[in-house]
Amino acid sequence: MKTLVTYMTQTGNTQRIAEAIFDEIAGEKDIKEIKDAxxxxxxxxxxxGFPILQFNVPANVSKFVSENAAGKNIAFFMTHGVPEGFEAIKSWTGSLEDVAAGGNLLGTFECQGEIAQxxxxxLEKSDDPEMKAFAELGPGAKGQPDEAHVQKAKEFAKEIQAKVQ
Ligand SMILES: Cc1cc2nc3c(=O)[nH]c(=O)nc-3n(C[C@H](O)[C@H](O)[C@H](O)COP(=O)(O)O)c2cc1C
Structure with a gap:
């Protein structure tokens, strides 16, 4: 049983979750940024793993997964500025099943991540009221992912691994 944890990060939030998952999984394992995988x-x-950027799964991430998913057990983890369960997340990510088409999608973990200043x-300077409203999420996202989210990510890692053993 060999596991790869691969992720994209710009400000370290997704990397923090990646490292928590990596620490928790048993057996042979590697951790790599997507650009190095x-x-x-x-x-x-x-x-x-990936951050939501501009209301989307980053294009390089979906491309990399869809090119490699065939026959593989896959789990996603993502971070985003909005709180967990925020209604629009589903429309931003679209169908992750489609991204992982041909593979076996085992689960998805999501958590809030601090938004870069x-x-x-x-957002604050935007004329669009919807964008301005997103700026108000900043204080709530500060310090995320915190220790509680890191623990949740570890539980997720264990649950996913149990599905393939
Ligand atoms: C250019 C940019 C666009 C972003 N767009 C969104 C977005 O559409 N929705 C959202 O919830 N968060 C958005 N965020 C916030 C990030 O998803 C969040 O801060 C994430 O945790 C960053 O992860 P990282 O530190 O691994 O790069 C955006 C951040 C950046 C830098």
């Missing part, structure tokens, strides 16, 4: 070959289970400044 070439494919899923040789892995029985792959955790793929330059993004908050940009």
């Amino acid at each position: 070439s494919n899923f070959e040789g892995y029985d289970l792959v955790f793929v 330059n993004v908050l400044d940009m």
Whole structure:
């Protein structure tokens, strides 16, 4: 049983979750940023992590997964500025089943991640009231993912791994 944890991060939030998952999983394992990972070959289970950027799954992430998903056990983890369970998340991610088509999608973990100050400044200055409203989420996201979220990510890692053993 060999596991890959691969992720994209810009400000470290998704990396924090990636490392928590990586620490928790048993057996042979590797952790790599997506930019340093070439494919899923040789892995029985792959955790793929990303931040939501501009109301989307980053294009390089969906491309990498869809090119490599065939026949693989896959689990996603993501961080986003909005609180967990925020209604729009589903429309932003679309169908992660489609991204992992041809593979076996075992589960998805999501948690809030602190929003970079330059993004908050940009939202704050926007003329669009919806964008301005997002800026108000900044204080609530500060310090996320916190220790409680890290623990939840570890539980997720264990649950997913149990599904393939
Ligand atoms: C350019 C940019 C766009 C973002 N767009 C969204 C968004 O559409 N929805 C959201 O909930 N969070 C958004 N965020 C917040 C990030 O998803 C969140 O801060 C995430 O935890 C960052 O992860 P990272 O530190 O691993 O890069 C955005 C952040 C950046 C920098």
